[in-house]
Amino acid sequence: MIRFASLSSGSNGNCYCIANDKTTIIIDAGIGFRTLKKRLSEIGVAVKDISFILVTHDHIDHIKHLGSIAFRNSIPVIATPAVHKSLDYHPCTAGFLSGLVQEVIPGENYEKEGVEFIPFSVPHDATETVGYHIDFFGERFTIVTDIGRITEDVIRYSRMANHLVFEANYDMNMLMDGEYPRYLKERIRGGNGHLSNDQTALALSRICHPELRNIFMCHLSEKNNDPGVAYKTVSGYLNKSGINIKDNLNIECLPRQTLFYKEI
Numbered sequence: 001m002i003r004f005a006s007l008s009s010g011s012n013g014n015c016y017c018i019a020n021d022k023t024t025i026i027i028d029a030g031i032g033f034r035t036l037k038k039r040l041s042e043i044g045v046a047v048k049d050i051s052f053i054l055v056t057h058d059h060i061d062h063i064k065h066l067g068s069i070a071f072r073n074s075i076p077v078i079a080t081p082a083v084h085k086s087l088d089y090h091p092c093t094a095g096f097l098s099g100l101v102q103e104v105i106p107g108e109n110y111e112k113e114g115v116e117f118i119p120f121s122v123p124h125d126a127t128e129t130v131g132y133h134i135d136f137f138g139e140r141f142t143i144v145t146d147i148g149r150i151t152e153d154v155i156r157y158s159r160m161a162n163h164l165v166f167e168a169n170y171d172m173n174m175l176m177d178g179e180y181p182r183y184l185k186e187r188i189r190g191g192n193g194h195l196s197n198d199q200t201a202l203a204l205s206r207i208c209h210p211e212l213r214n215i216f217m218c219h220l221s222e223k224n225n226d227p228g229v230a231y232k233t234v235s236g237y238l239n240k241s242g243i244n245i246k247d248n249l250n251i252e253c254l255p256r257q258t259l260f261y262k263e264i
Contacts, residue, residue, distance in 0.1 A: 002139050002264040004163060007031055007039045009218045010256035014062050014145060016165060016218075017045065018136050023113050024049045027132065027143055028056055029066040036069060039259045047073055051113040052102070054134075055079035056145055057126035058086045067096030078102045078112075080119065082128040106130055120157050122147045125192040133157040139264050141165065145219050148192040150203045158207040163264060166204070168217040168234065168253070169194035170224035178224055194219070197230045201237035208243045214262070215251045227253035 007015040013030035017040065024045050029036070037047050053075055056062055066087070070077050079087065081103045087093040104110055106121045114137060119130040124146045131144040131154065142161035144154060158164055175185055175196075187193050195203075204215065217230055230253050238245055245251055254260050 002136060003043050003045070004141070004214075004216075004262050004264055005039070005043050006165075006216065006218065006254040006260040007036060008257060009145075009254040009260075010220060010222065011061050012222075012257055013064060014219065016143065017043070018134065018141060019043070019045050019049070020137060023051050023115060023137075025051055025054060025113075025115060025134075025136075027054045028062040028145070029053055029069050030061045030064050032065050033069055033072070036065070042259055043261050050075050051115075052076040052078055054117070054119075054132055054143075055083055055087075056131065056143070057124060057129035058083050058090060059126050059146070060092070062145075063087070063090065064092050067093035070100050071096040074100065076100050076102050076112075078104055078110075080104060080106065080128050080130060083126075086127040118157065120153045121151075122154060123149050123151065123192050124194075125187070131157065133160055139163065147195055148190060150195075150199065155203065155206055158203075159209055159212075162211055163214040163216070164207065164212060165216045165218050165254075166200060166207075167195045167219045168197050168200040168225070168230045169219050170196050170221045171226070171229050171233070172196050172198060174226070174229070175221075175224040180224070188224070194221075197225065197233040198237075200230075201234045204234060205238060205241040205243065208238065208249065210248075212249060214264075215249065216260075217251070217253045220253060220256065222256060227255075 005017040116135040
């Protein structure tokens with residue numbers, strides 16, 4: 001049995017877990033150690049079981065507690081050379097990752113603890129940002145948490161997945177009518193910010209294939225989106241595109257600050 005969990009998803013902190021009885025990996029570490037320990041325990045996983053951490057990028061909501069979690073449990077931290085260089089000086093990680101650093105290059109294939117994975121570049125305004133395609137003992141996951149626009153690499157790696165974690169950050173009307181200052185609205189909807197529900201729906205219409213069983217929409221904005229709005233936008237677009245989401249495709253919005261768990 002393979003377990004997928006979203007421990008937190010959004011600007012409040014991001015952390016995802018994929019585990020079986022022998023291997024546990026987490027993607028990003030934007031939540032505190034106590035929260036991580038508690039939520040992992042709820043799915044039958046201990047912090048000491050974590051085999052390694054994959055890092056997507058160096059924004060604070062993805063790495064706020066990376067240093068302390070990795071240091072106190074001697075967990076290898078996998079990221080690109082540019083991100084690791086940034087982590088060397090970041091106040092959340094500086095001095096904590098000595099001996100734990102492992103570097104990966106976007107587009108290259110890697111294997112660790114029986115897990116095969118490929119990092120791939122995505123456009124986002126961090127030092128460097130990657131998604132991950134992960135073959136976890138035969139179940140294929142693709143993680144795309146922060147992205148400003150769709151690229152052909154994103155489509156290609158997402159189409160390889162059985163289970164897709166994909167950003168749906170904002171509803172355009174909610175964003176433009178909301179309280180954010182203009183510069184922040186432009187940053188969010190610019191090509192290196194985040195994806196709208198409409199952009200996500202259009203991308204998913206290209207991505208969906210017969211072997212895709214789960215779409216987990218992630219990183220929903222607290223003020224500029226709503227799970228019901230995101231689901232309606234995406235499901236409606238896919239239905240109009242002739243993609244049946246009732247029988248063989250599960251679509252869910254991941255909660256921002258609570259545990260989501262699913263057995264695969």
